[in-house]
Amino acid sequence: MQIQEVLRQLDELFATKQIQEAEQFLTEALMQAKEEESQKKSSGEEVLILLNELTGYYRSVGRHEEAVQNAREALEQIRKLGMSESAEHGTTLVNAATALRAAGQYEAALEAYREAEQIYSICLPSEDARFAGLYNNMSLAYERQNAHEEALSCLQKALSVILQTADAKEETAATYTNLAELYLKTGQISEGLNCLEKALVLYEAGNTQDPHYAAALSACGHGYYLAGRYEEAIDSYTKALRMILDTYGENDAYAVTCENCAMVLETAGFPKEAGILREKAAHARKRCSAVESKSYERRPESEKDRKKGIELARAYYEQFGKRMIREQFPEYADRIAVGLVGEGSECLGFDDMLSEDHDYGAAFCMWLIQEDYDKIGDRLQSAYEQLPSKVQGHKRRIASARGSGRDGVFSIPDFYENFLGREWFSVLEDDKKVDGEKVFSAWSGFQEERLAMAVNGAVFTDPLGEFSRVRERLMREMPEQLWLQKTATATAKAAQAGQYNYARCMRRGDTTAASFALWEFLREAVHIEYLLHHTYMPYYKWAWRGMENLSGAQEMQKRIETLANERPERDHWKAVGEVQEVNWDDPIVCQIEQISAMILDRLREQKLTYGWEDFLEIHTDRILKAGERMKREKTEILEAIIQLEWNMFQKVRNTGGRAGCQDDWETFYIMRKSQFTSWKKELLLSYERDLFDGESSGRNLVMEKYAYMMESTVPEEYRRIEENLPKISEEKKKLIEGIVSIQVSWREEMAGEYPQLSGQARIIHTEEDTAEDISFETYLRGELKTYSMETLVRYGQLVAEYAKAGKNMVEEIIECTVRLYGYGTMGQAEHSVGRKK
Numbered sequence: 104m105q106i107q108e109v110l111r112q113l114d115e116l117f118a119t120k121q122i123q124e125a126e127q128f129l130t131e132a133l134m135q136a137k138e139e140e141s142q143k144k145s146s147g148e149e150v151l152i153l154l155n156e157l158t159g160y161y162r163s164v165g166r167h168e169e170a171v172q173n174a175r176e177a178l179e180q181i182r183k184l185g186m187s188e189s190a191e192h193g194t195t196l197v198n199a200a201t202a203l204r205a206a207g208q209y210e211a212a213l214e215a216y217r218e219a220e221q222i223y224s225i226c227l228p229s230e231d232a233r234f235a236g237l238y239n240n241m242s243l244a245y246e247r248q249n250a251h252e253e254a255l256s257c258l259q260k261a262l263s264v265i266l267q268t269a270d271a272k273e274e275t276a277a278t279y280t281n282l283a284e285l286y287l288k289t290g291q292i293s294e295g296l297n298c299l300e301k302a303l304v305l306y307e308a309g310n311t312q313d314p315h316y317a318a319a320l321s322a323c324g325h326g327y328y329l330a331g332r333y334e335e336a337i338d339s340y341t342k343a344l345r346m347i348l349d350t351y352g353e354n355d356a357y358a359v360t361c362e363n364c365a366m367v368l369e370t371a372g373f374p375k376e377a378g379i380l381r382e383k384a385a386h387a388r389k390r391c392s393a394v395e396s397k398s399y400e401r402r403p404e405s406e407k408d409r410k411k412g413i414e415l416a417r418a419y420y421e422q423f424g425k426r427m428i429r430e431q432f433p434e435y436a437d438r439i440a441v442g443l444v445g446e447g448s449e450c451l452g453f454d455d456m457l458s459e460d461h462d463y464g465a466a467f468c469m470w471l472i473q474e475d476y477d478k479i480g481d482r483l484q485s486a487y488e489q490l491p492s493k494v495q496g497h498k499r500r501i502a503s504a505r506g507s508g509r510d511g512v513f514s515i516p517d518f519y520e521n522f523l524g525r526e527w528f529s530v531l532e533d534d535k536k537v538d539g540e541k542v543f544s545a546w547s548g549f550q551e552e553r554l555a556m557a558v559n560g561a562v563f564t565d566p567l568g569e570f571s572r573v574r575e576r577l578m579r580e581m582p583e584q585l586w587l588q589k590t591a592t593a594t595a596k597a598a599q600a601g602q603y604n605y606a607r608c609m610r611r612g613d614t615t616a617a618s619f620a621l622w623e624f625l626r627e628a629v630h631i632e633y634l635l636h637h638t639y640m641p642y643y644k645w646a647w648r649g650m651e652n653l654s655g656a657q658e659m660q661k662r663i664e665t666l667a668n669e670r671p672e673r674d675h676w677k678a679v680g681e682v683q684e685v686n687w688d689d690p691i692v693c694q695i696e697q698i699s700a701m702i703l704d705r706l707r708e709q710k711l712t713y714g715w716e717d718f719l720e721i722h723t724d725r726i727l728k729a730g731e732r733m734k735r736e737k738t739e740i741l742e743a744i745i746q747l748e749w750n751m752f753q754k755v756r757n758t759g760g761r762a763g764c765q766d767d768w769e770t771f772y773i774m775r776k777s778q779f780t781s782w783k784k785e786l787l788l789s790y791e792r793d794l795f796d797g798e799s800s801g802r803n804l805v806m807e808k809y810a811y812m813m814e815s816t817v818p819e820e821y822r823r824i825e826e827n828l829p830k831i832s833e834e835k836k837k838l839i840e841g842i843v844s845i846q847v848s849w850r851e852e853m854a855g856e857y858p859q860l861s862g863q864a865r866i867i868h869t870e871e872d873t874a875e876d877i878s879f880e881t882y883l884r885g886e887l888k889t890y891s892m893e894t895l896v897r898y899g900q901l902v903a904e905y906a907k908a909g910k911n912m913v914e915e916i917i918e919c920t921v922r923l924y925g926y927g928t929m930g931q932a933e934h935s936v937g938r939k940k
Contacts, residue, residue: 104136106149113156122164122352123654129157134575141568151180151191155198165355167206168414172561174199175421179564190233193222197237204244213248216241235264235274239281251289258282273315276305280319287326296326317346321360324367333371340364353387361387410497412449412463413561416442419465419494420563424487428469431486435479440470440570444560445509445522451559451641453648464500465493466510467563468518470570476514484512515570522557523549543582555639579637583730590634590711591726597627597702598719601695605671606686610679614671621691625667628698632656635705659701666694713792714799733788740787741779745772747794751805758820777919781912786901789894796891802829804889811885815872831888838895839887842902847880849913857929859936860917 109132116125136149154177161170178199181192200215219237227233242257261278265271279302286295299322306316320343327336340360347357361384368377410418420441429436445468448454454463469483488511492499500510558577565571601624608617629647633640636653640646647667650660675689686692699719706712711729712722735743749772752765764770779787797804810828813821831839847867854861865879872878887895905912914929921932 104132104139104145104149106136106152109149109153110156117350122350126160126164127654129153129160133157134571137565137571138568138575141565141571147180147184151177151184151186151195154180155195158198158202162202162205163354164351167202168411170202171199171206171208172414172417174202175417176563188222188225190223190226193219193226193237194233196222197233197240200244201240204240204247207247209244209247212244213241216244230264230267232264232268232271232274235261235268235271235278237261238264239274239278242281242285246285246288251285254285255282258285272305272309276302276309276319277315279305280315280322283319283326284322287322287329292326292329296323296330299323299326317343317350317356320346321356321363324360324363328363328367328370333367336367337364337371340367353383355388358384358387410495411452412447412454413443413452415465415494415497416449416467417561417563419490419499420467422494423490424467424469427486427490432479432483435471435475435483437566438471438475439483440515440562440565440567441467442470442560442562442564442570443467443510444558444562444574445518445556447509448645449560450556451645451649452652453645464498466500468510469512470515470518470565471512472567472569473514473516476512476517480512480514487511515573518570519557519573522553543585546582546585551633551639552642555641558639559641581637586634586637587711587727587730590631590706591723593627593630593634594702594706594719594726595723597624597631597699598723600624600627602699602718602720605695606692609671609673609676609686609689612673612676614673617671621666621669621671621695624695624698625663628659628702629663631702631705632659635709659698662694662698662701666691666698669694710788710792713795715796716799737784737787740784740791741776741782744779744787744791744794745775747791747798748775748805751794751797751803754803755806755809773920773923777916777923780919781901781915783897783901786894786897789897790890793889793891793894807889808885811888812877812881815869815881816877817874835888835892835895838899839884842887842895842899843880843884845902845906846883846913849911850879852911853914853917856914857917857933859933860921860929863936864917 113125113128113132116122116128133150133153136145136147136153139145140147140150154173158170158173158177161167161173174195177195181187181189181195186192196215196219200212200219203209203215204212216237220241223231223234223237238257238261242254242261245251245254245257258278258281262275262282265275265278268274279298283295283298283302286292286298299319302319303323306319320339324336324340324343327333327339340363344357344360344364347354347360351357361380365377365380365384368374368380424441428439428441432439443450443466447463449463469487471480471483490499554577558574562571562574600620605617605620605624608614608620626643626646629650630640632650632653633646636656638649638653641649647660647663650656650663669691671691672689675691676686678688679686685696696717700717702719703712703715703717703722706722706726710733712725714722714725716722749768752771755762755765782790794804796802807828810821810824813824850867854867865882866872866876867879869878869880869884872881887898890898902912918929921929924932926932926935
């Protein structure tokens with residue numbers, strides 16, 4: 104793994120506001136780094152770096168439990184790497200302490216900060232900038248405990264270090280902000296605003312994308328409010344809100360800033376606007392943590408402070424299990440995987456107070472390879488059972504008869520066979536030695552909810568990597584064609600149940616059967632969402648809840664919830680006849696169609712289908728064949744496109760009758776193949792989808808191309824048909840004109856180098872157009888207008904790549920043309936055309 108490249112890509116994701124994608128990118132990179140470490144391909148320092156990055160990420164989006172968990176794992180990695188007492192150890196401690204501080208564990212945070220200070224004092228010179236970061240963060244922990252003198256002392260130390268550091272504008276600004284907040288808290292408003300003004304000047308002269316800039320703006324809002332300068336306060340808070348939303352989305356900081364701004368608005372006499380912001384704050388608090396069991400508005404107050412099962416399991420292992428393994432089984436300490444995976448709401452992160460009525464409490468799993476299990480399995484289980492009965496005030500798990508066997512010691516094969524079955528697991532273990540048909544058959548036989556149990560939860564440590572190796576394969580290696588089959592089947596079931604059978608049941612007045620159809624539709628709609636996220640759908644009780652962990656699925660989750668609360672009403676169907684039209688008077692039908700449209704959009708986004716037919720069943724065959732479409736060679740796609748265009752070309756009707764070129768397959772084939780040979784596969788696939796979409800909606804893209812050209816060649820006729828053509832947005836026009844200008848210049852360049860060949864081709868400029876003679880520029884513009892935005896953007900990127908490389912794309916197209924006509928080179932073709940003249 105090239106860690107610097109990973110960090111560069113991560114920075115790009117943050118820079119382009121792809122926050123959710125950044126989490127997935129980090130977790131996948133971490134899994135890869137752990138795998139490489141387990142295979143001795145790396146030292147393990149990459150794991151440490153990524154754990155620190157992930158800790159910072161979770162802290163920034165308000166997922167504090169996960170931040171603290173990752174910080175602990177990072178500190179364990181420091182020990183494992185033999186880096187204790189190093190500068191890296193100190194930095195990891197600062198990172199962990201900051202996560203603890205954000206989680207409200209101030210004493211633990213200060214203890215970690217002090218330990219980091221001791222290490223830095225040994226390893227680093229006193230003017231090192233890392234001291235400034237330490238003291239800045241340490242001051243915030245003191246401030247939360249109202250230890251203002253200690254906080255001020257830390258900030259003064261931070262500032263003295265930073266002022267000795269060259270090119271430290273952002274660090275200086277952050278320190279001024281922290282000083283300002285302390286001044287404001289102690290009533291020194293003018294001193295606080297003075298520090299904030301210095302901070303803002305530094306941010307605005309440097310990096311206004313720094314997330315600390317938002318903190319400075321928020322602090323300004325508070326300072327101006329305290330000073331009675333309400334208009335300036337509202338302006339500062341508004342800027343801060345915009346930046347937080349763009350950078351991190353609706354996190355804790357966004358909710359707090361909404362509430363603070365609402366307070367100022369209300370004081371300033373704007374109660375309506377204040378109410379809107381409070382609603383936004385409430386909405387943000389509902390969504391800010393993907394792992395909390397219920398929103399703050401719905402759960403009892405005591406639920407906020409309860410410890411999650413995963414966190415409790417980790418604490419139990421860290422406090423007692425780790426020491427037990429090291430002291431009683433030292434020779435196996437680096438061979439035992441530990442975590443909590445399997446059955447139970449706690450493994451999904453959905454446990455709440457109700458979960459505590461059965462099979463709940465401190466517990467963890469230990470997984471051994473079969474050889475180690477045979478040697479120490481019983482002894483290790485006995486030692487596990489002797490662990491203390493409480494941790495941090497929580498009792499250890501007491502399992503019911505049904506809930507037994509969920510924690511303790513397992514061999515890795517036995518654990519997975521419990522969920523997958525012996526035969527299936529053996530195929531997974533040795534699939535390189537098993538024929539593909541048997542592997543496919545084995546995968547086809549699984550239950551998704553059992554697989555969801557096998558890959559949920561958390562692995563705290565896995566020195567050998569054997570447990571994680573199987574787990575990661577389960578997460579990513581379902582055969583593609585099986586995934587397509589499942590997606591197609593779920594889509595067909597959703598269409599049949601919701602779009603077809605619900606209406607038929609209601610026409611009969613059978614509301615009970617209609618309810619069954621509705622619930623079948625809801626289940627399959629949720630199932631499709633999981634499939635499209637390549638995630639196993641859990642047990643039905645948690646399937647809807649689990650959607651909150653699927654990136655971009657929150658709107659779908661909301662619509663599912665709304666529809667689930669509807670009940671079929673016969674009154675909506677009294678005036679409906681036997682004709683099978685959509686009954687828009689029934690709100691359930693409206694919602695089914697809205698959800699179906701969202702499903703179609705998602706299928707199209709993943710290139711699994713084409714066309715806009717709203718009945719989902721039409722798309723099932725296209726989904727099944729999506730894998731074949733994507734795997735085709737470039738030449739096969741190119742040939743298919745030419746045939747699709749030719750079919751459309753045959754249906755073009757000219758005002759003067761059928762054109763002679765419509766019977767000239769050879770010329771059409773050569774010209775279009777020359778055009779498409781320079782295209783990349785993804786661009787060809789995108790344009791092919793445009794043609795399929797056109798067919799499915801009754802559009803003829805070739806006809807539209809020639810119709811758009813008429814704007815220049817026969818403008819009066821064009822005005823008569825213009826309203827029948829798809830409208831071109833200003834954004835699209837701008838992109839088209841940029842592409843056209845580059846390609847026209849290439850065409851002019853080619854004409855200068857090969858004047859004889861140029862004379863055989865189209866005239867170049869739109870201003871030269873006549874009704875009989877269409878220019879290169881007009882033809883190109885007309886064709887580009889028929890492209891979808893995806894195809895147009897991809898085509899524009901191709902043109903830009905040619906321009907950046909100093910290559911002439913038009914010349915390459917014509918060179919391909921002359922070769923298809925039998926010439927060896929452009930020079931030979933130029934010479935031949937000149938002699939014929």
